Amino acid sequence: MPALTFPEARATVLREVRAHRVLPAIETVALDDCQARVLAEDIGADRDYPPFNRSARDGFAVRSGDMPGRVRVIGEVRAGERFEGSVKPGEAVEIMTGAPVPDGADAVVMVEHCTRHGDGFIETDRTAPAGSNISPAACEARSGVVVLPRGTRIDYTAVAWLATTGHATVAVHARPRVAIVATGDEIVQVAETPAAHQIRNSNAHSLAAQVKRAGGEPVILPIAKDDKDATARLIEQGLESDLLLLSGGVSAGKYDFVESALAACGAQFHFDRVLIQPGQPLVFGAAAGKFFFGLPGNPVSTMVTFELFARAALDLLSGANDAPLPLTMARLTRPFRHRAGLTRILPARISCTEVTPVDWQGSGDVVSLCRANAFLVADAGQPEYAAGDPIPVLLK
Numbered sequence: 001m002p003a004l005t006f007p008e009a010r011a012t013v014l015r016e017v018r019a020h021r022v023l024p025a026i027e028t029v030a031l032d033d034c035q036a037r038v039l040a041e042d043i044g045a046d047r048d049y050p051p052f053n054r055s056a057r058d059g060f061a062v063r064s065g066d067m068p069g070r071v072r073v074i075g076e077v078r079a080g081e082r083f084e085g086s087v088k089p090g091e092a093v094e095i096m097t098g099a100p101v102p103d104g105a106d107a108v109v110m111v112e113h114c115t116r117h118g119d120g121f122i123e124t125d126r127t128a129p130a131g132s133n134i135s136p137a138a139c140e141a142r143s144g145v146v147v148l149p150r151g152t153r154i155d156y157t158a159v160a161w162l163a164t165t166g167h168a169t170v171a172v173h174a175r176p177r178v179a180i181v182a183t184g185d186e187i188v189q190v191a192e193t194p195a196a197h198q199i200r201n202s203n204a205h206s207l208a209a210q211v212k213r214a215g216g217e218p219v220i221l222p223i224a225k226d227d228k229d230a231t232a233r234l235i236e237q238g239l240e241s242d243l244l245l246l247s248g249g250v251s252a253g254k255y256d257f258v259e260s261a262l263a264a265c266g267a268q269f270h271f272d273r274v275l276i277q278p279g280q281p282l283v284f285g286a287a288a289g290k291f292f293f294g295l296p297g298n299p300v301s302t303m304v305t306f307e308l309f310a311r312a313a314l315d316l317l318s319g320a321n322d323a324p325l326p327l328t329m330a331r332l333t334r335p336f337r338h339r340a341g342l343t344r345i346l347p348a349r350i351s352c353t354e355v356t357p358v359d360w361q362g363s364g365d366v367v368s369l370c371r372a373n374a375f376l377v378a379d380a381g382q383p384e385y386a387a388g389d390p391i392p393v394l395l396k
């Protein structure tokens with residue numbers, strides 16, 4: 001099977017999951033519990049927004065033709081009220097931000113731009129073109145227009161729209177269950193004290209945290225020994241969930257059994273190598289109608305390949321329309337070089353628009369990741385970067 005480039009591999013994941021995903025069930029949650037969930041209903045405008053011509057300023061509602069000039073204040077209108085009369089030539093109504101603009105007026109002049117005279121008149125030397133400081137009815141959304149389509153991941157701005165449109169509860173998709181199987185004879189549980197030649201299982205737990213953050217429900221299964229049958233049994237159990245993640249056992253070592261165990265479970269493979277580092281031996285496919293990833297076992301590789309690939313699959317399996325990869329650009333604070341041919345995803349610290357690589361000791365180096373707040377993403381075709389060069393950065 002040919003190795004894929006980073007963009008090819010991501011496109012493969014998106015294409016396959018979009019084509020074959022089964023959308024999760026729908027459930028109802030309270031408005032204040034819906035953050036990061038995926039909408040299972042369209043949320044439209046229940047009326048025009050704004051529902052009336054709304055003043056954007058504290059000031060005076062006037063007729064634009066009277067400005068600049070001196071006009072008589074015939075009343076006031078506060079937010080939450082309606083002015084019953086209308087503004088005639090030579091007149092103004094004092095108005096507060098958020099209040100409906102009275103009939104007859106077609107502009108608002110800011111209170112800061114007016115002089116108040118003791119005789120009930122105000123004066124300004126400013127022009128006030130028609131429409132100034134007024135948000136016209138329906139300028140934001142016409143009644144019935146869909147603002148948040150189903151499949152939108154709910155963030156705090158979506159919460160504002162849900163609240164605005166009267167949704168005390170909202171229909172969302174159930175969280176996909178994500179089975180996690182760590183493999184390796186050397187791996188012991190976190191609560192155990194490892195012998196000198198053993199290490200604790202960090203991957204299952206970092207993956208569970210990543211799954212939760214991405215809106216999934218992690219199901220940590222027992223550690224699989226480096227044995228084909230034992231691994232296959234856990235794979236079968238994992239395929240009962242909506243997505244299966246394995247860590248380790250996908251390299252070319254004599255005791256790397258994950259691919260053969262997957263094959264024994266009837267797996268179809270979409271790729272098993274991606275031209276990235278860390279994370280080159282990355283396996284993606286489907287078995288028993290479920291998708292799986294065989295993530296390389298080095299902890300940094302596991303975490304990085306989850307963010308780059310598995311997270312996209314999880315987004316789509318959550319019912320989301322999009323699987324964004326939040327890359328941004330920053331300028332290197334110092335020169336950076338790497339061997340061409342692989343896309344490199346390396347720990348870095350970003351501050352405002354500047355990024356500095358963090359020293360790291362290879363794909364097993366969790367410590368360097370803890371010191372980083374981002375990954376720089378060096379292009380496979382660009383081996384050298386000068387200080388000040390822009391480079392893509394993936395926020396952690």
Ligand code: AMP
Nearest residue numbers: 182184200201202203248249296297298
């Ligand atoms: P593998 O991909 O199985 O060859 O493992 C690569 C490296 O990652 C080895 O040094 C493993 O000990 C380490 N490793 C594998 N699985 C885990 C895990 N669950 N937690 C921490 N380290 C792991």
Ligand code: MG
Nearest residue numbers: 183184248249
């Ligand atoms: Mg192993």
